Amino acid sequence: MRIDLHVHSSASDGTDSPAALLRLAGEVGLDVVALTDHDTTAGWAEATAAVPPGLTLVPGIEISARWWEAPGSPIGLHLLAYLPDPDEPELAAALAGVRHNRSTRAQRMVDLLRAGGIDVTWDEVLSDAAGAPVGRPHLAQALIRRGLVDTVSEAFAPQWLGQQFRLPKDDLEVFHALRLIRGAGGVPVFAHPLAHRRGRVVPDAVIAEMAAAGLAGLEADHPDHGPAERDHARRLAADLGLFVTGSSDYHGSNKPTGIAVELTSPASYEQILAQATGTTPVASPVTPDRTG
Structure with missing residues (x-):
């Protein structure tokens, strides 16, 4: 199976519409794709209606969060929430606030x-x-x-x-975000946790606390991770009992990375399915014959 669990549409900061994104995922031979727009489920309905034969859609959200290293010194991080209930009141209200x-x-x-x-x-x-x-x-x-x-x-x-024209974001406190995701029946995975090129990253000790608070996995294979960061993420996940994922973080023409350049193992995908209680994946009822 070819599984990409982190892509963005024009419902947040991607350039492809949700329907176009689903068509592209089918054209490149993906079996599973997760739509994870930033802090919104607005693209879910259009994506659901556009699932092509042979593809399964995993509805998700990339949630903006913060951990405070010290007062006035936040470190930003993103949590991928897979298969949460989009109508769960606390999660919906928190995302509206973000x-x-x-x-x-x-x-x-x-x-x-x-x-x-x-x-x-x-x-x-x-x-x-x-x-x-x-x-x-x-x-x-x-x-x-x-x-x-x-x-x-x-x-x-x-x-x-x-930097010069940038202002800080007022995002969710990370442990609160984890509680919201789990409370909505979703499965939280830490997106690009060691992407130093993006800025400061949280210490391993904080990731251990996140695991104890409900974090399920680490996105190890990501375009912003080098070989050392991927190895570190895998070792850390093994130590903490977490699974690892791989994803493209595709944004269309807003970023140079193509869809499906990083993939998730079927075993990790199965762990997401086993833990999720909020909603379910969406599959087309017709599966094409890819042997010809």
Whole structure:
């Protein structure tokens, strides 16, 4: 089986619609794909209606969280929540709060850009987001249109949205997020836990505390992990009794990484299915003959 458990659609900061994303997953020969948009389930319905023959959709969410190393010194981390109940009241309310805070932050970043002499408007950022939660990739599009950068990755450099015009996010406390995911019947996996190139990462001791609080797995095989980080994640997972996953973190043209470049083992996928009680995967009723 070919299983990619971390992809994004235009319902958050990807560039493919949920339906187009499901078609692509089928075209590249995936058997299972997880839609994990940031802090939203808005793409689930469209994706569910578009599952092609031979593909199984795992509805999920990538939840923005924080751990405080010290007062005023948060470290950001992301939790992949697989198969939670999207209507569970506490989880739904918490995600709505995260999305509201994300929008407020983006508006303040637009103000920063304008104060810095860059004539970005909130209306154009909202237009780029097209109803999705506003994030830095949508601000990046404004910089690209003005010829200030060529790509979203360049827009995330320190002199742009990486530092000078960036504001901190007000995300969920990580142990609270774990409780919410488990309370909604979901299965939490720590996304790219050792991606040092993204910034500071939480210590192994914190990951051990997360495992004791309900964390189920570590995303070991990720484009932002080098060989040493992948090996470390596997050893840590084995020590803590966690499973490991592999995923592309595909965002369409917003990132250079292609879909299905990293994959999850069937054994780890089965552990997700065994633990989930919130909702179920969605499979097309017709399976094509791939032997010809």
